[in-house]
Amino acid sequence: LEVSKRLGFGASVFISPLLVALLGIVFERFLLRRFYSADPILSLLVTFGLALVVEQFIRMVWGAAPLAASMPAALKGSVIAGDFLFSKYRLLLLAIVFVVMTAIWLLLHKTAFGRVVRAGVQRPDMVAVLGIRLAPYMTAIVMLGVGTAALGGVVFSATALGHPPGPEASGRPGGIGSSRSRRCWSGSPARGRRAGARMAARRRRRTGGM
Numbered sequence: 001l002e003v004s005k006r007l008g009f010g011a012s013v014f015i016s017p018l019l020v021a022l023l024g025i026v027f028e029r030f031l032l033r034r035f036y037s038a039d040p041i042l043s044l045l046v047t048f049g050l051a052l053v054v055e056q057f058i059r060m061v062w063g064a065a066p067l068a069a070s071m072p073a074a075l076k077g078s079v080i081a082g083d084f085l086f087s088k089y090r091l092l093l094l095a096i097v098f099v100v101m102t103a104i105w106l107l108l109h110k111t112a113f114g115r116v117v118r119a120g121v122q123r124p125d126m127v128a129v130l131g132i133r134l135a136p137y138m139t140a141i142v143m144l145g146v147g148t149a150a151l152g153g154v155v156f157s158a159t160a161l162g163h164p165p166g167p168e169a170s171g172r173p174g175g176i177g178s179s180r181s182r183r184c185w186s187g188s189p190a191r192g193r194r195a196g197a198r199m200a201a202r203r204r205r206r207t208g209g210m
Contacts, residue, residue: 009072012154020150021143028142033135071158093155100148107144117141 027050035043075089108114120127120134127134 009070009158013151016154017147017150021147024143024146025139027146028139032142033138036138075158089159093159096151096155100151104144104148113137113140 031046031050032043035046071089075092077088079086079088079091108117116127116132116134117137120132120137124134
């Protein structure tokens with residue numbers, strides 16, 4: 001949100017994931033790497049504990065009050081396709097998800113990098129015998145994961161008020177499923193009502209006024 005306020009929404013989409021990915025390097029190298037050879041549950045606990053620490057740090061710096069992010073004017077409003085009404089921004093989110101998921105799948109299944117990562121997860125000892133150092137690959141995977149999460153946070157922040165991370169982020173005012181979130185998804189409420197009235201009149205004409 002801070003990057004979006006200072007540099008604009010477009011810049012925040014690119015800068016925020018990069019900044020978080022750099023933090024991921026520090027997290028992986030100095031904390032997570034110590035638990036690669038230990039019980040996997042320890043890595044899970046470390047990640048969960050760090051998330052709680054970051055959550056409290058965010059509350060200390062920015063407070064617990066919701067933070068609003070502005071949606072680009074060009075992406076506001078809705079598109080009517082037949083009997084359906086779609087938010088322009090929602091269509092953009094679907095396109096971003098499709099592109100990101102496709103890119104990650106191609107990276108892991110169609111490149112030498114992905115083959116080393118998949119082999120390193122299943123048989124790290126065999127990869128080491130081949131003379132391949134897994135540490136840089138694991139760092140890159142952590143960067144990819146946290147950077148993708150940051151990208152999701154940036155693009156979703158324009159659809160609802162931003163809350164500090166926590167279980168209360170959904171089902172609360174401004175969260176997923178709230179009336180405020182639905183209004184943001186559909187663009188202008190007045191435009192949505194007018195479009196709904198037009199679609200209802202179109203259905204009545206098709207059914208002969210029944």
